[in-house]
Amino acid sequence: MKKILFSVLCCSTLSAMAQAPSKEVLKYVKPLIGTARMGHTYPGATVPFGSVQLSPETDTIPYEMNGRYNGDVYKYCAGYQYEDQTIVGFSHTHFSGTGHSDLGDFLIMPTQGKLQLNPGTAANPETGYRSKFSHANEVSEAGYYKVKLDENDIIAELTATNRVGVHQYTFNNAGDAHIILDLMSGIYNYKEKNTWTFVRVENDTLITGFRQTNGWARTRTVYFAMVFSKPFKQYGHEKQDRQVYQGFWRKFDQSKNFPEMAGHNIRAYFDFDAKAGEKIKIKFAISPVSTEGAMKNLVAEAPGFDFDQIKEEARASWAKELHKIDVNMVSEDEKTNFYTAMYHSFINPTTYMDVDGQYRGLDMNIHTAKDFTNYTTFSLWDTYRAQHPFLNLVQPTRNADMVKSMLAHFDQSAQKMLPVWSHYANENWCMIGYHAVPVIADAIMKGNAPFNAEKALEACVTTARHRTYDGIGYYMDMGYVPEDKNGSSVSKTLEYAYDDWCIAQVAKKLGKNDIYEEFIKRSQNYKNVWDASIGFMRPRLSDGTFRQKFDPLKTDGQGFIEGNAWNYSLYVPHYPAEMIEMMGGKKQFAQHLDSLFTMHLPDEFFAETEDITRDGIIGNYVHGNEPSHHTVYLYNFTTEPWQAQSRVRMILKKMYRPTPDGLGGNDDCGQMSAWYIFSSLGFYPICPGSQEYQLGSPAVKDAKLKLENGKEFVVEAKNQSDANVYVQKVELNGKVLNRRYITHEEIVNGGKLVFYMSAKPNKRV
Numbered sequence: 001m002k003k004i005l006f007s008v009l010c011c012s013t014l015s016a017m018a019q020a021p022s023k024e025v026l027k028y029v030k031p032l033i034g035t036a037r038m039g040h041t042y043p044g045a046t047v048p049f050g051s052v053q054l055s056p057e058t059d060t061i062p063y064e065m066n067g068r069y070n071g072d073v074y075k076y077c078a079g080y081q082y083e084d085q086t087i088v089g090f091s092h093t094h095f096s097g098t099g100h101s102d103l104g105d106f107l108i109m110p111t112q113g114k115l116q117l118n119p120g121t122a123a124n125p126e127t128g129y130r131s132k133f134s135h136a137n138e139v140s141e142a143g144y145y146k147v148k149l150d151e152n153d154i155i156a157e158l159t160a161t162n163r164v165g166v167h168q169y170t171f172n173n174a175g176d177a178h179i180i181l182d183l184m185s186g187i188y189n190y191k192e193k194n195t196w197t198f199v200r201v202e203n204d205t206l207i208t209g210f211r212q213t214n215g216w217a218r219t220r221t222v223y224f225a226m227v228f229s230k231p232f233k234q235y236g237h238e239k240q241d242r243q244v245y246q247g248f249w250r251k252f253d254q255s256k257n258f259p260e261m262a263g264h265n266i267r268a269y270f271d272f273d274a275k276a277g278e279k280i281k282i283k284f285a286i287s288p289v290s291t292e293g294a295m296k297n298l299v300a301e302a303p304g305f306d307f308d309q310i311k312e313e314a315r316a317s318w319a320k321e322l323h324k325i326d327v328n329m330v331s332e333d334e335k336t337n338f339y340t341a342m343y344h345s346f347i348n349p350t351t352y353m354d355v356d357g358q359y360r361g362l363d364m365n366i367h368t369a370k371d372f373t374n375y376t377t378f379s380l381w382d383t384y385r386a387q388h389p390f391l392n393l394v395q396p397t398r399n400a401d402m403v404k405s406m407l408a409h410f411d412q413s414a415q416k417m418l419p420v421w422s423h424y425a426n427e428n429w430c431m432i433g434y435h436a437v438p439v440i441a442d443a444i445m446k447g448n449a450p451f452n453a454e455k456a457l458e459a460c461v462t463t464a465r466h467r468t469y470d471g472i473g474y475y476m477d478m479g480y481v482p483e484d485k486n487g488s489s490v491s492k493t494l495e496y497a498y499d500d501w502c503i504a505q506v507a508k509k510l511g512k513n514d515i516y517e518e519f520i521k522r523s524q525n526y527k528n529v530w531d532a533s534i535g536f537m538r539p540r541l542s543d544g545t546f547r548q549k550f551d552p553l554k555t556d557g558q559g560f561i562e563g564n565a566w567n568y569s570l571y572v573p574h575y576p577a578e579m580i581e582m583m584g585g586k587k588q589f590a591q592h593l594d595s596l597f598t599m600h601l602p603d604e605f606f607a608e609t610e611d612i613t614r615d616g617i618i619g620n621y622v623h624g625n626e627p628s629h630h631t632v633y634l635y636n637f638t639t640e641p642w643q644a645q646s647r648v649r650m651i652l653k654k655m656y657r658p659t660p661d662g663l664g665g666n667d668d669c670g671q672m673s674a675w676y677i678f679s680s681l682g683f684y685p686i687c688p689g690s691q692e693y694q695l696g697s698p699a700v701k702d703a704k705l706k707l708e709n710g711k712e713f714v715v716e717a718k719n720q721s722d723a724n725v726y727v728q729k730v731e732l733n734g735k736v737l738n739r740r741y742i743t744h745e746e747i748v749n750g751g752k753l754v755f756y757m758s759a760k761p762n763k764r765v
Contacts, residue, residue, distance in 0.1 A: 020316065020319075021316075021319040021320050021322075021323040022319065022323070023315055023316065023319045025319055025322045025323060025339060026141065026142050026315055026318060026319055026322070028332075028335050028336045028338070028339035028340070029141065029142040029318070029322070029336075029339050029340050029343045030140070030336055030340050030658055031043045031044075031140045031141070031142065031145075031340070031343065032082065032140045032660050033336075033337075033340045033344075033657075033658060033659065033660065033662045033663065034097060034344070034660070034662065034663040034667050035078070035080055035081065035082045035660045036081065036082035036083060036659075036660035036661035037615070037661045037663075038615060038616075038624065038663070038665055038666055039097060039660075039661070039662070039663035039665075039666065039667055040077040040078045040095070040096075040097045040098055040099070040666050040667065041078055041096055041097050041344060041663070041667050042055040042078040042079060042080050042094045042096060043055060043056070043080060043138075043140035043145060044056060044080075044090070044094070044140075044145045044158055045143055045144055045145045045158040045159045045160045045165070045166075045314065046143070046160055046347060047143060047160055047161060047162055047314050047317045047318070048317055048318060048321045048346045048347075049162075049346065049347070049348070049349065049350055049351055049375070049398065050160060050161070050162045050163070050347075050350060050351060051162055051163045051286060051350055051351045051352065052092050052093070052160045052161070052162070052163060052164060052165045052284075052286060053092070053093055053094040053096070053103075053160075053347070053350075054090060054091070054092050054145070054158045054159075054160050054165035054166075054167075054284075055078070055079060055080060055090065055091065055094050055145065055158075056079070056080055056087045056088075056089070056090050056145070056147065057079040057080065057087065057088045057089055057090070057091055057104060057107060057185065057187075058076075058079070058080050058081055058084035058086060058087055058088065059072075059075075059076035059079055059080070059081070059084070059088070059187070073101050073187075073188055074099070074100075074101065076101060076187060077095055077097075077098050077099065077100060077101040077187070077666075078094050078095060078096065078097070078098075079091060079094055079104050079187050082135075082660040082661070084122065085122070085132055085133070086122050086125045086130050086131060086132050086133065087130065087131055087133050087147065087149065088107065088109065088119050088129075088130050088185065089107040089108055089109035089119075089129070089180070089182060089185065090107065090108050090109070090156065090158060090165075090167065091103075091104045091105060091106060091107045091108075091185065091186075091187075092105055092106045092165045092224075092284055092286055093105040093106075093222065093286070094187075095348075095377070095423075095669070096344060096347045096348055096667060096669060096670070097344065097663075097666050097667025097668050097669055097670070097671075097672065097673075098379060098666060098668060098669060099666045099668065100188075100216055100428075100430060101187045101188040101216065102187060102188045102213075102215050102216040102217055102220075102423070103186070103187055103188075104185060104186040104187035104188075105186065105211055105213075105222050105286070106181065106183065106211065106222075106224055106284065106286070107180075107181070107182040107183075107185040107186075108167060108179060108180065108181055108182075108282065108284070109129050109130075109131075109179075109180045109182065110149070110152075110154050110156065110169040110171070110177065110178070110179055110180075110280070111129045111131075111151070111152055111154075111177070111178045111180060112152040112154070112171060112173060112175055112176060112177050112178070112274070113152065113175065113176065115176075115178050115269060115271075116128050116129050117129070117180065117237075117238040117267045117269060119182070119185070125151060126151065129178075129180055130151075131149040131150055131151035131152065131154075132149075132150040132151060133147050133148060133149060133150055134148070134150065137150075141315075142314075142315060142318040142322075142343055143159055143160065143311060143314030143315045143317070143318050144157070144158070144159050144311050144314065144315065145157070145158040145159075146158070152171075152173065153172040153173055154169055154170065154171055154172065155169070155170040155172065156168075156169055157169075157170075157307065159307065159310050159311040159314050160310075160314055161301035161302050161310065161313070161314070162297075162301060162351055163285055163286060163287070163294075163297040163298075163301055163351070163354070163355070164283055164284065164285045164286075164297060164298055164301050164302040165283075165284045165285075165286075166281070166282070166283055166284075166302060166307060166310050166311075167281060167282040167283075167284070168279055168280075168281050168282075168307040169279065169280050169281075169282075170277065170278070170279050171274040171275075171276070171277070171278050171279075171280070172276060172277060173274075173276060174274060174275050174276040174278075175273075175274060176271065176272075176273070176274070177271070177272040177273070177274035177280065178269050178270065178271055178272070179228070179232075179269065179270045179272070179280070179282070180267060180268070180269050181199070181207070181226070181267070181268045181269070181270070182267045183195070183197035183199070183209075183211055183266045183267070183268070184197075184264075184265045184266065184267060186213060186215065187215075188215040188216055194213060194214045194215060195211065195212065195213050195214075195264055195265070196211075196212045196262075196263070196264055197209065197210070197211045197212070197261075197262065197263065197264070197266045198210050198260075198261070198262045199237070199260070199261040199262070199266060199268055200259060200260055200261075200291075201235060201259040201260075202259075204231035204232055205227055205228045205229075205230070205231050205232075206225070206226070206227050206228075207224075207225075207226040207227075207268075207270075208223075208224065208225050208226070208291040208294065208295070209223070209224055209261075209291065210222065210223040210224065210291065211224075216428055217423060217424055217425075217426035217428060218426055219364070219426065220424045220425070220426055221288070221360070222286055222287070222288065222424070223286065223287040223288070223289065223290050223291045223293060223294050224284060224285065224286050224287070224291070224294050225284075225285045225287075225291055225294035225295045225297075225298050226282060226283070226284045226285075227282070227283045227284075227298065228270070228280065228281070228282055229279075229280060229281035229282070229305045230272060230280055230281075232270040232271055232272055233271050233272060233273060234256070234257055234270075234271045235256075235257060235268065235269060235270045235271065236256035236257060236258075236268070236269060237261045237266055237267060237268040237269065238265070238266070238267045238268075279307075281305050281307055283298055283302050283305070285297040285298035285301070285302070287354050288352055288353070288354070288359050288360040288424065288425065289354055289358045289359065289360060289366055293354040293356070293358060294354075296354060296355055296356060297354055297355050300355040301355070318343070318346075321342075321346050322339055322342050322343065322346075323706065324342075324394045324395075324705070324706050325342065325394065325677075325681075325703055325704065325705050325706070326703065326704045326706070327339075327680075327700050327701075327702070327703040327704075328700065328701040328702050328703075329680075329699065329700055329701060330699070330701060330720060330721060330722060333657070333658045334680075334699060336658040337656050337657070337658055337662075337676065337680075338676070338677065338680055338700075340658070340673075341656070341673035341674070341676040341677050341680075342673070342677060343673075344667050344670050344672075344673040345387060345390060345391075345670035345673040345674045345677065346395075346670075347669075347670065348377045348379070348383075348387075348669040348670050349375040349376060349377045349378055349402055349405075349669070350375060350376055350377045351373060351374070351375060351376075352374050352375055352376035352377075352405075352424070352425075353369050353373065353374040356368075357369045357370065357374075359374045359425075360424075360425045361408065361409075361412040361425055362409055362412035362413055362422075362425055362426070362427065363412040363413075363414070364425065365412075367408065367412070369404075369405075369408070371404075372400075372401040372404040372405070373398070373401045373405075374401075374404075374405050374408065375398075375401060375402045375405045376405070376422065376423050376424055376425075377422075377423045377669060378402075378405075378406065378419045378421065378422045378423070378436070379421055379430075379668055379669040379671075380419060380420060380421060380431075380433075380435040380436055380439065381420075381421065381430070381431035381432065381433060381435055381626065382431075382626050382668035382669060382671040383439075383668070383669050383670060383671050383674075384435040384436075384438045384439050384442075384688055385626055385629050385630070385671060385675075385685075385688065386629060386671055386674035386675045386678055386684070386685060387669065387670040387671045387673075387674040388402070388438075388439045388442065388688065389442055389674075389678075389685040389688045390670075390674040390677060390678060392442055392443055392446060392448055393705075393707075393744070393747065393748075394705065394707070394708075395708075396448045396708050397708060399439075399443060399448065400443060400448055400449065400450050400451065402439070403439065403440050403443050403449075403451060403456065404451050406418055406419050406436045406439070406440065406459075407440075407451065407455065407456060407459055409422060409427075410459040410462075410463070413427070415466065415469070416462050416463075416466075417434070417462070417463045417466055417469065418434060418436035418437065418440075418459055418460065418463045419436050420433075420434065420435070420436070431561070432470060432488060432491055432492050432495055432561060433492070433495035433496065433498075433499055434460075434463045434464060434469075434496070434499050435495070435499065436460075436463070437460045437463065437464065437499045437502050437503060438498070438499060438502045438688045438689050439688070440456050440459075440460060440502075440506075441460070441502035441503065441505055441506050441688070441689040442502075442685075442688040442689050444456065444457075444506050444509065445505055445506065445509065445689055445690070445691065446691065446744045446748075447745075447748075453506070453510060454510060456506075457503070457506050457507060457510060457512065457515070460502075460503050460506065461503060461515060461519075464496075464499065464500060464503060464519070464522075470486065470492065471485065471486035471489065471492055472496070474486060474542070475492070475493060475496055475522075475525065476522075478528075478542070479525045479528045480493045480525060480528040480529050480540055481493045481496075482539075482540060482541050482542035483539035483540065483541060483547055483559050484541045484542050485542050487557075487559075488559065488560060488561040489529075489539050489540070489559045490529045490537050490538065490539050490558075490559035490560055490565075490568060491559070491560045491561045491562075491563065491568055491571075491627070493525055493526065493528065493529045494526050494529065494537065494568060494571045494572065495571070496522070496525065497522065497523050497524070497525040497526045497572075497574075498523070498526075498571070498572070498573055498574050498687075500519045500520075500522035500523040500525070501519070501520070501523035501574035501575075501689070502574075502688070502689040503515070503519040504516050504519040504520040504522075504523055505689050505690075506689075507519060523574060523575075524575075526571075526572050526575070526579075527582070528540065529559075530569075530582060531546050532582075534550075534552070535569075535583065535584070535592075536552045536565040536566070536569045537559075537565055537568055537569040537571075538550055538559070538565065539558065539559030547559070550565075552564060552565035552566055552569075553565075553566065553601065553602075553620070562622075562625040562626070562627060563622065563625055563627040563628065564620075566596055566620050567596075567620070567621075567622055567625075567627055567628050567631070568627060569583070570593075570596075570628075570630075570631050570634060571627055571630075573630050573686050573687040574687055574689075574690075576634060576637045576686070576687075577637055580634075580637055580638065586637070586638040586639050587638070587639070589634075589637075589638055590635065590638040590639070590640045590643065593631070593632075593634060593635060593638075593643065594643070595619075595620075596619060596620050596621050596631070597618060597619045597620075597621050597647060598619050599619050599620050600619075601617075601619070601620055615664065615665065616655060616664035616665035617664075618650075618651065618654060618655075623651055623655045623664050623665065624655075624664050624665020624666070624672075625665065626668065626671055629671070629675050630684070630686035630687075632644050632647045632648055632651065632696075633648075633684050633686045633694040633696060634686070635647070636694050636695070636740040636741070640763075641695075641740055642726050642727075642761030642762065642763060644694075644696055644697070645696060645697035645725055645726050645727055645761070646697070646725050646726065646761070648679050648696040648697050649697050649699065649722075649725040651679070652676065652679060652680065652699050655672075656676050678693075679696055679699070680698060680699040680700055680703075681698055681700060681703055681705075681715050682695060682696055682697065682698030682700070682715055682717070682753070682755055683695050683696065683741075683742055683753075684696060691743045691744045691745065692741040692742070692743055692744075693741060693742050693743070693744070693747075694740060694741050695727070695730060695737075695740050695741060695742060697725050697726065697727055697755075697757075698715060698717045698720070698755050700715060700717060700720070701716075701717055701720045702714065702715065702716045702717065703715040705747070707747075707748055707750070709748060711748065711749065711750030712750055713747045713748070713750055713751060713752075713753070714751070714752040714753070715752075715753050715754075715755075716752065716753070716754045716755070717754075717755045717757050718754060718755065718756050718757060719756065719757045719758065720757050721757070723759045724757035724758055724759050725757070725759075726757065726758050726759065726760060726761040726762065727755050727756065727757060727758075727762065728756040728757070728758045728762045729756045729762070730753065730754065730755055730756070731752075731753070731754040731756075732746065732751065732752070732753055732754075733751045733752055734752075737753075
C-alpha cells in the first residue's frame with residue numbers, strides 16, 4: 001500500500017513539474033535594459049500586470065529642487081537612472097517607460113548607526129539616509145531585485161505579489177537598525193503641500209495608513225498595510241508639519257512612540273536591535289480603497305514571511321506569461337532583447353482593484369468589478385498602435401478586461417468620455433486623439449468582445465462627438481482642426497480621422513449604417529490638411545488658407561506633436577493606398593520613404609540630442625516617437641516591399657540592444673517593446689481595427705505562439721542570419737502566400753508561417 005501511495009505521489013509531482021513552465025526563459029529577461037537615458041524603465045520587482053512595482057529610487061529631484069520645478073523630473077519618470085551612484089530607498093509604485101512622471105509611493109530605506117531623517121544628497125550621501133551602491137553588487141531579474149547598500153553594508157532584496165511588495169534586509173553588522181518610511185518622497189510631487197499622509201501604528205509589527213497626492217494626477221489616494229517580521233523597539237517621525245502640533249494635540253509628544261501621525265511631510269522611523277547577519281522582512285500591501293482593503297490583499301497574497309517562496313512564485317508567474325511565445329533567435333543577445341521586450345510589454349496596464357474586486361473610480365466613489373479585472377495606467381496615444389494589438393493577440397482575456405475598464409471609466413466620467421491617458425482614478429488628458437477607440441475597435445473587429453459591443457460603440461461615438469474637447473467642434477464643422485484656434489492641429493486632424501475610421505468599421509459590423517456613414521465620411525478628413533503644392537500635410541487656418549510660415553522639418557509651432565511634416569504626412573494608416581496616390585504614386589512615395597530614412601538633418605535639429613541613434617532617430621525617421629512606428633511597413637504598398645524587409649531588420653539592430661541604454665526612446669508602457677516583438681515575428685499591425693498584419697522580415701529563427709484558444713501558430717525563417725534579411729517567398733500552411741499581409745483569423749486558427757530568407761531581395765514579389 002505504501003509503495004502504491006509513493007508511486008501515486010511521485011506521478012503527481014512529476015505531472016505538476018511537467019505542467020509548470022520552465023524558468024530557464026527568465027535568464028533572458030534583463031530589466032536593466034532601458035534604465036539609462038530615455039528608456040525610462042525601472043529595474044525593480046513586479047509581477048505581470050501587477051499593482052506593485054517595488055523598485056529603487058536614485059533621483060535627487062524631490063530633495064534638491066527647493067520647491068521649484070526642475071526639468072530633470074522628466075529624466076526620472078521611473079525613479080531610476082543607471083548612471084547614478086546612490087540609492088535613496090525603495091518605493092512601491094512606478095511607471096514603466098513613460099514620458100511623464102508620477103507615483104513613487106511609500107519609500108522605505110534601511111539604515112544603521114545614527115538616525116538621519118533627511119535623504120542627503122547624491123554628492124554627500126553620508127549627510128542623510130541615502131547610500132552609495134555599485135552595479136557590481138546589483139541583481140535585477142524578473143520578479144526579483146537585489147543590491148548592496150554600501151554605507152551600512154546592508155543587503156536589500158525585493159520581490160512582489162500583485163498587490164504586495166516584499167522586502168528582505170540583511171544587516172551584516174550588529175547594532176542599532178532603522179527602517180525609514182518616507183511618505184514625503186515621490187516622483188513629480190515637488191511642491192511641499194502636494195502630499196498629505198496618515199500613519200497609524202496598530203501594534204509593534206503592523207502599520208497602516210494612506211498617501212494623498214496632487215501631482216500629475218490631480219487627486220490620488222493610495223492606502224497601505226505594512227507588517228514587520230520582527231517587533232520594533234520604538235518608533236517616531238520627523239517634526240515637519242507645524243499645524244500637526246497645534247491646538248489640543250500639544251498635550252502629547254507626537255514625535256516619538258505616538259500611534260498616529262498625519263501631515264504633509266511625514267518621515268517615520270522604526271528602530272530595531274540587529275544581530276550580525278540578521279534578516280528583517282517587510283510585507284507592504286497597497287490598496288486604492290482602504291487600509292482594510294490593503295490588509296485583505298496582504299492576507300490573501302502574502303500570508304507568510306517566506307521571502308524565497310514568494311520570490312519563486314513571482315518568477316513562476318513570469319515564466320508562465322513569457323512562455324506564451326517560445327523563440328529561437330540568431331544570437332543570445334537577440335533572445336535577451338525579445339524576452340525583455342515581452343517582460344516590458346506585460347508590465348502595463350496594471351491591476352487596479354483589491355482582491356475582493358473593489359476599486360476607486362473616476363468619480364472617486366468605490367466600485368466593484370464583478371466580471372472583470374479592473375486595470376489602470378492607460379497611455380493610449382502610445383499603446384493603441386502595437387501594445388494593445390499584441391495583448392489582443394496573446395493576452396485576449398486581459399485585453400478584453402482592459403476594454404471593460406475603459407468602459408467603466410466612461411460610465412464614471414463627468415464628461416462622458418473614454419480614457420485618454422488615465423491612471424489611479426484620474427484622467428490626465430495627456431497627448432491627443434481619442435485612442436481608446438482603436439483599442440475597443442480592434443477587440444471587436446478581431447472577435448474578442450465579451451462585453452456589450454453596442455454599448456462600447458455608443459461610448460466611442462459619444463467621445464468622438466464631444467465638441468468641447470481639444471478642437472473636435474472645429475473638426476466636426478470644418479473637416480479639420482484650424483491651427484489658429486487649436487494647436488497641434490494637423491496631428492489632431494489626422495489622428496481623429498483614423499479614430500473615426502475605427503468607429504465606422506465597428507458600426508458597419510454591428511449594422512449601424514447611420515453611424516457608419518457619419519464616421520466613414522469623417523475618416524476622409526486627412527485630405528483637408530494636405531497641401532499638394534508642397535507635398536506635405538500642413539496646418540490650415542480658420543479662414544481655410546494654409547499657414548504661410550512653415551518648415552516641414554520642424555515640430556514646434558508647426559501644427560504637429562512629437563513629429564514633423566515628414567513623419568505625420570505618412571500618418572493615414574487606414575487609407576495607405578489612397579495616401580500614396582495622393583503623394584504622387586508608388587514610385588514617388590518609395591523615394592519619399594527612402595529620403596526619410598537617409599536624409600541628413602541639420603545640426604541645429606539635434607541641439608538637445610547627444611546621440612541621434614540612441615535617442616531613436618535614423619535619418620529623419622523617429623523610432624523613439626510613436627507616430628512613425630507604422631512607417632517602414634508602408635513600403636509594402638509600393639513596388640518595393642524588400643525595402644521594408646531590410647529597414648525593419650536595421651531598426652531592430654539599431655534601436656534595441658541588451659544594455660541599459662539599449663532602447664532608442666521611452667518604452668512608453670510597452671509600445672516600443674511590442675513593436676520589437678511583432679517585427680521580430682515578421683508581421684505588424686499598421687492599422688489596429690483592421691484584420692491585417694503587414695509582413696516584414698522576421699528576426700526569429702522560429703517561434704511558437706501558444707494562443708489562449710489552445711491552438712498554436714508557428715513562425716519559421718529558413719536560412720535565417722544577420723545577412724539574410726530579404727524574403728524570397730512566404731508560405732502559410734504549406735501554400736505560397738501571394739500577398740504582403742496575414743490576417744488575425746489566420747493566426748488564431750493556428751498553423752505555420754514560413755519565410756524563406758536570402759541576402760538578396762526578390763524584386764519580382
